[in-house]
């Protein structure tokens with residue numbers, strides 16, 4: 001099985017005896033005889049060769065790489081490989097990452113990059129390469145990182161107009177001339193120690209990404225993650241137990257009163273609300289068109305309620321309306337920064353949205369004391385629950401098809417939101433707990449439009465920190481570009497199965513975005529992916545694509561992030577492109593899941609009927 005090949009290859013490269021230098025022939029023969037055991041010597045099925053720091057020496061033999069036609073990751077860094085690039089070097093049609101840094105490679109860079117259509121990372125730093133940087137590198141339209149520092153490259157820097165490029169280092173070469181405009185977005189350090197004619201000190205001083213804390217030893221990192229998992233698991237368990245106790249206590253008191261409120265204030269609050277309502281006569285929930293809900297405020301307040309969770313802007317309850325035979329989710333807001341008029345205006349904008357990938361707001365209520373928002377209740381829980389919560393000791397398995405659909409649906413939902421209110425509406429709080437799944441497993445987004453009118457209730461860093469774009473210091477300043485950042489974090493979460501921030505008890509805080517960058521930079525791309533996904537065959541390419549999209553979305557500079565409309569297309573294209581390359585459904589193990597053939601965004605109807613799993617009783 002290819003997946004087994006991959007795992008075994010990784011194991012192989014890790015476990016092989018590091019203690020003595022090996023030459024290339026010895027290594028390749030060891031590799032091919034080993035590969036022969038599991039994949040009938042069919043080298044086109046090898047997807048990763050990782051031999052970093054193995055003491056390989058001598059030139060890369062020609063006609064070796066071209067036989068590895070399925071290769072996606074080539075990691076030969078920190079060896080003693082010398083000589084020039086073999087002529088078949090640029091023929092790796094599926095390659096996504098090349099790590100050849102810290103070797104003794106000489107001669108010019110390959111000129112023809114036309115086969116590397118999926119290449120995302122090219123690291124040839126710390127070699128002895130000379131000649132100029134070929135302009136044809138611009139044809140690498142998926143390139144996100146280019147490292148050519150510490151070589152002897154000469155000539156002028158070509159106009160590398162590659163929109164996807166986020167990380168660039170050309171420092172410490174012999175480059176001359178002036179810097180093309182397309183590269184002014186990179187920090188001056190990327191061009192330092194060359195002979196360029198201009199002064200680039202005015203360029204950005206900060207790198208495009210936050211500095212990456214390099215992982216320590218791989219083995220330490222892995223065991224640390226395992227320990228983190230255990231610590232998080234046990235603290236989550238402790239938290240869940242406390243939450244259950246609090247909820248049980250709350251429900252008990254509430255069942256006596258039947259009101260949604262803090263237990264000790266229940267009657268008072270109900271009377272007070274009723275009094276203020278009767279005074280100004282405004283005791284109605286405002287329902288939106290298309291809502292079939294038949295209940296009033298009194299019904300809502302007397303419904304038995306259960307706390308679903310406390311969020312950034314208040315507490316959300318599951319409320320069972322017995323008479324109306326309906327269960328709804330009620331969000332009780334705290335920390336409103338705008339007055340009634342602005343609040344109602346915002347609710348009107350949000351409430352008018354009817355789109356398959358956006359949760360419909362059914363009703364709202366505003367009084368001095370209470371601000372409520374009513375949604376359908378989704379029995380399955382959010383993507384966060386499905387992705388991270390354990391049932392019977394194990395995480396629920398979310399297969400790759402479902403994750404793709406969640407990403408596609410959520411992207412379409414956010415794109416629709418961005419098209420509203422004259423193209424100015426911002427979601428402001430995209431995160432896995434605000435994404436739900438419809439009956440076809442497509443994601444849809446909830447909780448929109450609140451960030452700009454609410455003051456967060458001093459959210460703990462765990463809650464929003466991991467999703468928030470670096471430029472957003474106050475959630476009211478959220479923008480469409482910061483939505484794209486948060487969406488990128490969601491993509492990384494779907495890929496890795498990890499929460500955006502881990503705070504494993506002690507002082508160490510692990511940011512998913514930084515962690516992914518560091519792992520990818522260290523060429524362990526495959527280690528980024530959720531282990532649950534490794535069991536599905538032939539999806540590595542798609543996962544790498546989603547990784548690239550996620551990383552593009554979390555670009556540090558907001559103006560360099562793609563627009564959500566482009567993100568929709570990119571996410572949809574993951575499967576469209578690859579259906580041609582994938583085996584027919586009959587030969588796949590995941591035949592039970594139909595291929596994703598989403599309609600184009602424009603064709604998605606304005607109805608919300610596609611959302612299922614909502615409770616009506």
Ligand SMILES: Nc1ncnc2c1ncn2[C@@H]1O[C@H](COP(=O)(O)OP(=O)(O)OP(=O)(O)O)[C@@H](O)[C@H]1O
Nearest residue numbers: 308309310311312313316329375376377378382433
């Ligand atoms: N309509 C709904 N149906 C089912 N569960 C819901 C619904 N709306 C929210 N929830 C769940 O209730 C919990 C609390 O939601 P809430 O939106 O208040 O906070 P949050 O999502 O954790 O954070 P934030 O306020 O930043 O969005 C979350 O687990 C959320 O997934």
